[in-house]
Amino acid sequence: MSNRISAPSAHDVARIAGVSQAAVSRAFTPGASIAKATREKVFRAAESLGYRPNLIARSLIKGESGIVGVVIGNPMSPTSMSALDALSALLSAAGKHILVFTADGSSAVDVHVEDLLRYRVDAVLLLTTIVSTTLAERCQAEGVPIISFNRPPRGSKFFASVTGDNRGGAKCTAEHLLQQGYRRFGLIAGYSESSTSRDRESGFTSFLVSQGLPQPEREVGHYKREGALLAARKLLARKPRPDALFCANDHMALAAIDVARYEFGLEIGRDVGIAGFDNIDEASWPGYELTTYSLPVETMIEKVVAMLLTRTPRKSPGHTTVEGHFIPRNSTRRTRK
């Protein structure tokens, strides 16, 4: 009595159907040279055994796995979530699959990408993380494209990227705040190292400076609620108090609203304008009505997938910037209607 559990192989099916293993393979290969009658015979036999081609073996032969590796940086943001969601839908429609890693530390990313290469993934997508240049080079050398999502790479040579218009969105926000009559600006940045944060910050700041205003007061919130609570407390305690805060993402903006409202007793909009970035769900809730800038994650992922699927090797990787749209809400409206 064999204890071994194993799925039926093409040979088993071939024996039942009375054909060769090659015929079985062809039956499952669209466009292969095989008679309709034979194909059906094979299908019937396969059905009776519950046979499905082993993708591992197929990958070994074809040299490509049908798997796209995704490395997600911490913290797992809602943006990453919806990106992953959209990606999964589009890729599985194309018959590809997703191998996911979450990166805790920054050094872990490289390790994960190494693992991905060992699976001979067809491409690597970096969500909210970056990877060392040496590793990127190796991917390039092995013909595995790396695409960076919302993180335009410095050494742009080895990456492709799809990025939201962080600078533009931040500039829109600055214009709007200025037009609403706010004058003393505060800024809660994400990480100093994050290019997303830097772009949002510089887009905001440079517009203000170009209008003859001083640099805004600045604190760092690390993209997290806790950090933003601290940052908002510091900024709002300054004299004179800033009358508008721009936060590098919505999560921090919501935290800032809570601090302003519940700790400083300010009325949002009238006493202090607060704007965020990303347009997460909570931004539209009646308790917040947060002014923000929406990046079209779905569109961006569509571009990513297009890049992944058109395997045009040897072309220098492209960089795409996608525009979003500005969404003014009551959190930056000076006078309530």
Added chain:
Amino acid sequence: MSNRISAPSAHDVARIAGVSQAAVSRAFTPGASIAKATREKVFRAAESLGYRPNLIARSLIKGESGIVGVVIGNPMSPTSMSALDALSALLSAAGKHILVFTADGSSAVDVHVEDLLRYRVDAVLLLTTIVSTTLAERCQAEGVPIISFNRPPRGSKFFASVTGDNRGGAKCTAEHLLQQGYRRFGLIAGYSESSTSRDRESGFTSFLVSQGLPQPEREVGHYKREGALLAARKLLARKPRPDALFCANDHMALAAIDVARYEFGLEIGRDVGIAGFDNIDEASWPGYELTTYSLPVETMIEKVVAMLLTRTPRKSPGHTTVEGHFIPRNSTRRTRK
């Protein structure tokens, strides 16, 4: 000039190192019989070529892929997210990897699981979804364990499961509400088909009934904000108005708070008590202070991983229930301090 891009193989390394391919394999296999000097020679050669063992080939031989398939139901909830996060951390520590699918429709789940089987995954984890019994049977037959997270299966024979104590949590909530003096109860369910929702519902309702109270008024919110907004409007418009609402998850509870506060002008806690389930981040925000029940997702995932890693085939799959803890906050406090 070859245009072919391909990673170096064990043969290449063997040639450089002046050993056989088998030796290369052994060098990378912990505990294999190989001299230290040889191993180092191999490592040096591998290093110089950038060689890494091809996991696809390894999987083919060993009959196991080191991949765990995860199917995530829509909508991608924060709970799924943190579960995925924890899972990724634990599994990659164990050298396993995660192939992710998101299931749009309910029928899609089966298709995804079929795909997973074709990759010869070592196990399948269902997050927030269920799969047909026939497919479950097939997985069982092929020796691929299926574990269901937070969805105890009806036909428990083919699944293992790790579930939060939904009934118990709901009962705690009912006790608390009663003790706070609420008497006219409303309930916003998730899906009628979802066992999680049914457990939370029945835990709540049956306790009330056991205390001689009538069945609560009931609406279905489909676990989504939009649905919950509608449900809350209907419930709060009834005469007499319920003085407490229990919602099958926090998202819906937050929606209910918004409706009660901004549309009905009620003071949360005093006029109407509102409780949720899951303890998502927003529940603790000062604008909500939502009473809820927290399930220890990390602990649950640890159990899942333990199940996945101890390949004890042929044992009837086990079902585990994990307790969480009740978190009373101001949203169900009749008298503010």
Added chain:
DNA sequence: ACCGGAAATGCATTCGTATACAATCCGTTG
């Protein structure tokens, strides 16, 4: 010097599928 045995190594085969190539089959046409 010799032998025994453990350790190290190489050889050949295996996993399951795809595919180049050779061998058929079939219907058509001259």
Added chain:
DNA sequence: CAACGGATTGTATACGAATGCATTTCCGGT
């Protein structure tokens, strides 16, 4: 009827690493 061409089908091999088995090496013991 024979030759021909296209469509099918089978045979054999390859993909890259792991492993059973046979062989060699090495070391200590006598």
